[in-house]
Amino acid sequence: MSDRVSPRLRAHLTSVKEDLMTGVSFMIPFVTIGGICLALAFMLASLPETIFGIPTPGAGTSTRTVFEDTGTFAWYLAQIGDLGLTIMIPILGGYIAYAIADKPGLAPGFLLSWAIQQEAIIAAAGQVIGFDADGAVAGFLGAIVAGLLAGYVARWLKGRSVPSAVQPMMPILVIPVVTTLFLAPIVIFGLGVPIAIVDDALTTTLRGMEGTNAVLLGAILGGMMAVDMGGPINKVAYVFGTVLVADQIFAPMAAVMLGGMVPPLGLALSNFIAPQKYAAEMYENAKAAVPLGLSFVTEGAIPYAAADPLRVIPSAILGSATAGAVALWLGVTMPAPHGGVFVMFLSNSFLLFLGCLALGTTITATTATLIKPDYHERVAGAEPAQTSN
Structure with missing residues (x-):
């Protein structure tokens, strides 16, 4: 029995990996x-107002206010950048569902x-059950689960026998609508609200540790930034750090910022020094991950985490x-709540800040490189499972 189940399970896991890689x-x-x-927005915002009396592209803003200084060139770039990093999460979920169920799964997954x-x-969902879920979101891990669920439900519906008159409407109307309506309460209450409850517990715990x-x-805040890379746990640590900055307590923000910069930089470094450990298309992501990491945009590591979470996330956390x-x-x-290397000179010791960044980056890169097998070996190891079916 186990001999039959094991290849089937391996084939299923391989299929899930392929679906994740599609997303x-x-x-x-x-x-x-x-x-x-x-990154360009923060770089421009870090420039002086004028150079030799000539206004710079960063005039009228700063790294602290780049998202508020409406109409400046840096603000426009920041808005476009924020849109790209926001929509990438539903794109991930949508195309995971697409990989599983083809076009009928795309819209529900997204x-x-x-x-x-x-x-x-x-x-609003939290209020239904009497819990304050204000400010909570599910992040990229929630999007992965939602995409998988949408894909599997849509694929199941595709396999149902229906009258010939209904068949033309199945892929464009019935399957997307039914899948979305069926799963909406499940993902909102089953993913969103529990994550909000965890958020609240984490915030309470962190506040209890303040001053101890x-x-x-520092280890907890830094590690939390790498757990879901822009998701709810990351946001709890970030909000905690920014609240303390408002209270003129600047040390925790240094741990938060470093913790958010390390994952994309460390994984990009691993990709550069050991490209055989990664799919070919990830090399291009590594090039983008460097400016993302330097700009304190942890989401640059999400493609790595989504493709191989069991190895990548622990490496990033460490x-x-x-x-x-x-x-x-x-x-x-670190008195600035954002900006990465563009605000490092605001630290009480930018050299120590850079040293900690280099240390964390090296540890993540080394760990990921050591524990990840060569990419072609992982693919080859899955082939027997696929052929056995």
């Missing part, structure tokens, strides 16, 4: 465009993944947690 491959251009535009990124929807063990707090812990141990501070 990742469609997501990468959005990551690239969004990340480069956002819409469901998008719905659980909406704070208002999750907050700085090294442990590097980010180390960088955060060492930063707080050394007393590094």
